[in-house]
Amino acid sequence: MNEPARESVGEPALVALRGAFFAYEEGPPVFSGLDFGIREGRALALLGRNGSGKTTLMRLLSGGLRPGDGRLTVEGRPVTYDRKGLTRLRTTVQLVVQDPDDQLFAASVAQDVSFGPLNLGLPDDEVRARVDEALTALDIAALADRPTHLLSYGQRKRTAIAGAVAMRPRVLVLDEPTAGLDPDGQERLLTTLDGLRTAGTTVVMATHDVDLALRWADDVALLTASGAHTGPAAVMLARTDLLARAGLRLPWGVAVTRLLREQGLLDDTAAGPGTPEELAALFPYTPVERPG
Template identity: 65%
Template sequence: MNPPTSPPTLRLEDVGFRYEDGPAVIDDLTLTVVPGRALALLGPNGSGKTTLLRLLTGGLRPVGGQITLDGVPVRHDRKGLTALRRTVQLVVQDPDDQLFSASVGQDVSFGPLNLGLSDDEVRTRVAEALDALEITALRDRPTHLLSFGQRKRVAIAGAVAMRPAVLVLDEPTAGLDPAGQEALLATLAALQAAGTTVVMATHDVDLALRWADDAAVLADGRLHTGPADELLGDTGLLTAARLRPTWAHAAAAVLRVHGVLAGGAPIPRTPEELVGYAVKSVGR
């Protein structure tokens, strides 16, 4: 897959949004999507996560503030939104809201065809996207005969076929079994290695800590941002956001009490890293 070149910086600046005749969902929030870094967005139901993702990708227009791409304000007209969606793609939580073609190949080709690309270029992009999501064998399969996990992958492949610099995912692991989650995370790692910046909304603090470089937590109407390992270790913030503490920070506290983990050492983010510390402790 050809990686995007010079990934752009996507930024919300003092953005506000309210639905018609309703209270403010988001008010004066600022968020920077840093190129090349994985960003996890967390918060309780109703906190505005999905609204924030739709603002980032042009699906909603802010009532205050502005959205910029590489410092240039995004215009919410046909031309401006088309330019934004060439760069930034959203995959919604329920794949059935995104899949509408008869077959997998047709669905993945829909976006590139609408860019006016040549047939050869469309075929190349579809083949690359199917390969990246490991669903090449499903190319001719009717979409209504796919499993839930397969439909999730097809929805992501449709976005990947657009070759976005920024891929935005709303709860991509929801409804997947553990093997499906692991396969998806491996796919996202490959996309990131190829140059795609990934933003993921999730309720899973352990997954966010394991996967993300940076985190953004919506709590009490405010957006808190920072490195994932630091921000997700703030138990007060997680409580305010109705999120449970991560197992990794709890395990790190025990390791420090027993002198296995030095104060400034990184915490174990995966079970494998935790086992490594345990083995080291036994060998002492």
């Protein structure tokens, strides 16, 4: 039985699947009776083992797939899968796939980023404004005229995200956005995503990295064979039962926090460290001077 998407009183889901069923042709059901919601203004991490349905769920939310039963809603209104309904959905939700090469096709960065706004039939000056805004937000304005085939992997990732941002969606859904990036590239991308969130974009990230989810997300959705289990990140990522069913390990920060509390080194009400750097800040090293 699926747990319903968590919605506090007065905080309905902006985008939601209700009672959704989906199966690929001649395959077993991926979802049956799925309830899942995205709350506006919350950073949501989507986690689960390979084959748990993360990519399918993201494509259902963005309109790339259609549920065989149930419904997709935006602000409580059912989505229609005609041209008008899908245009409305795609100006609300944008999906960026894991491999940027599956998304980039234009000759230059600016041309690629302009594709979505042009398809909306916007005037040229509005398209240029959106492209400039998206390139600046992703810190790739200097690459506007660069041929896409000459971009590094990290630059291609940013260009793919910029193409989605240029649509000015309320929800940006990212499939493994940090995969393939070195640590510096990951941190730069997370800083960029924080900037988008500050500007009002709700960000959903699919990831296998429980440590990243713990320090980045407000909410976490764990996909198991019984459905989607959603709640506050710190609570969900301490649920060893659900983590095991989702094929995930306990986050480093949760394990360390438990150990510190067991040893009386951290108050029960204090926030635990999410990274080694935060642990070092809690217990700064003081060299011991040895006599003579």
